[in-house]
Amino acid sequence: MKHFISILMMIYLVYSGALAQENYIPTAENLKNREEFQDMKFGVFIHWGIYSMMADGEWIMNNKNLNYKEYALLAQGFYPSAFDAAKWVSDVKASGAKYICITSRHHDGFSMFGTKQSPYNIVDATPFKRDIIKELAEECHKQGIKLHFYYSILDWSRDDYFPIGRSGRGVGRTNKGEWKTYHNFMLNQLTELLTNYGEIGAIWFDGMWDQPEDFDWKLREIYDHIHSIQPGCLIINNHHLAPIEGEDGQTFEKDLPGQNQSGYSSTATVGKLPLETCETMNHTWGYSITDKDYKSEKELIHYLVKAAGNNANLLMNVGPRPNGEFPDIAIERYLAIGRWLNEYGESIYGTRGGIIEPRDWGVTTQKGNKIYVHILNLEDDALYLPIQGKMIASVKQFIDGKPIKFTTSEKGILLNLNSKPDAIDYVLEIDMK
Numbered sequence: 001m002k003h004f005i006s007i008l009m010m011i012y013l014v015y016s017g018a019l020a021q022e023n024y025i026p027t028a029e030n031l032k033n034r035e036e037f038q039d040m041k042f043g044v045f046i047h048w049g050i051y052s053m054m055a056d057g058e059w060i061m062n063n064k065n066l067n068y069k070e071y072a073l074l075a076q077g078f079y080p081s082a083f084d085a086a087k088w089v090s091d092v093k094a095s096g097a098k099y100i101c102i103t104s105r106h107h108d109g110f111s112m113f114g115t116k117q118s119p120y121n122i123v124d125a126t127p128f129k130r131d132i133i134k135e136l137a138e139e140c141h142k143q144g145i146k147l148h149f150y151y152s153i154l155d156w157s158r159d160d161y162f163p164i165g166r167s168g169r170g171v172g173r174t175n176k177g178e179w180k181t182y183h184n185f186m187l188n189q190l191t192e193l194l195t196n197y198g199e200i201g202a203i204w205f206d207g208m209w210d211q212p213e214d215f216d217w218k219l220r221e222i223y224d225h226i227h228s229i230q231p232g233c234l235i236i237n238n239h240h241l242a243p244i245e246g247e248d249g250q251t252f253e254k255d256l257p258g259q260n261q262s263g264y265s266s267t268a269t270v271g272k273l274p275l276e277t278c279e280t281m282n283h284t285w286g287y288s289i290t291d292k293d294y295k296s297e298k299e300l301i302h303y304l305v306k307a308a309g310n311n312a313n314l315l316m317n318v319g320p321r322p323n324g325e326f327p328d329i330a331i332e333r334y335l336a337i338g339r340w341l342n343e344y345g346e347s348i349y350g351t352r353g354g355i356i357e358p359r360d361w362g363v364t365t366q367k368g369n370k371i372y373v374h375i376l377n378l379e380d381d382a383l384y385l386p387i388q389g390k391m392i393a394s395v396k397q398f399i400d401g402k403p404i405k406f407t408t409s410e411k412g413i414l415l416n417l418n419s420k421p422d423a424i425d426y427v428l429e430i431d432m433k
């Protein structure tokens with residue numbers, strides 16, 4: 001009998017332990033931050049590191065199989081003489097973005113913040129010696145911009161990132177360190193990131209696709225560690241999978257939620273957490289001297305609007321030059337988005353994806369009893385919407401309030417637009433009864 005009871009006890013302990021591990025209950029502050037995150041709708045992604053000096057994207061170490069010890073010497077030449085956190089943040093504000101996500105440490109393993117966990121960081125390994133993350137954090141807090149940290153979970157520079165993954169195989173590491181020390185290194189760095197820079201909106205992980213699917217990253221320990229320091233901090237992981245327990249948001253790389261144009265999102269089924277999509281203005285994330293193929297103002301605005309209509313934020317990237325400045329063309333594009341948001345922000349900020357699912361002609365967003373119809377691509381002078389006419393108080397042009405005539409049918413309304421829309425985004429506002 002005693003034996004039986006102790007078995008029951010063991011089953012109970014294992015089961016309750018497993019449950020404790022499985023059931024993540026976000027704090028009220030975390031839930032509030034999720035709402036605020038969704039309200040912000042637009043963020044600026046910044047990919048900046050010692051790779052920026054090579055001006056060929058952030059994967060150059062892997063792509064050219066650069067020896068990790070040689071690559072590390074780059075740090076001795078990193079002196080971004082024009083870096084000005086105040087200018088970055090004011091440019092970001094002018095774009096209409098509400099948050100910044102910056103690479104605190106990318107796959108190359110170089111820390112862009114003053115960490116005590118390794119000398120391979122911007123303060124200890126460069127002649128610049130300034131903690132740019134600290135300067136940026138102070139400016140963000142001052143100018144009211146939320147700060148998120150990109151954090152690579154894979155590392156091409158450390159021996160204890162072992163077993164090595166699918167990438168970074170040609171950089172010359174031969175030692176076989178202990179994963180445990182790598183795991184602790186990450187926990188300690190996250191402690192620094194979450195204690196030395198004020199309130200952090202999110203930790204944004206990347207690189208989990210580097211290891212086989214059944215690899216045990218001890219993610220939950222990492223997630224719980226983050227939440228034990230800043231419970232309100234959102235955890236977003238760009239793992240290209242459905243959300244994992246302990247996360248607070250879901251991001252899609254170069255894809256709107258549910259799509260797979262990039263080839264990365266085939267397993268990224270859309271979950272219930274706040275959504276985000278990240279995209280580049282040109283093709284590379286880190287600065288490239290040759291990649292001048294920037295998306296047009298119209299394409300960028302359309303992407304922002306489509307993200308909003310898909311109930312997602314847009315995180316639009318810039319790769320600063322080695323001297324610390326945003327490329328001129330990136331600033332031009334951000335300012336263009338900002339001018340548009342100045343006029344149309346009400347139909348984007350604080351909205352959620354509208355009741356009409358995204359269509360070929362455009363999308364809808366919604367806030368309270370208002371539906372915003374974003375017509376991006378319509379060949380006709382009329383548009384059918386499956387909304388019952390009796391539910392509608394009025395339909396008007398968003399920009400000047402001019403009424404739009406419509407006729408009702410059994411299941412919807414037909415808007416009479418007079419002419420084929422030619423605005424970047426022809427926005428209508430529907431007030432529901």
Ligand code: H79
Nearest residue numbers: 047058059166167206209210238253264278285
């Ligand atoms: O930080 C930016 C990129 O550097 C990083 N994510 C954005 C935000 C990124 N790294 N890789 N990718 C995006 C694409 C991933 C490609 C992969 Fe693969 C294809 C991973 C697994 C299959 C490359 C090829 C690595 C292993 C095989």
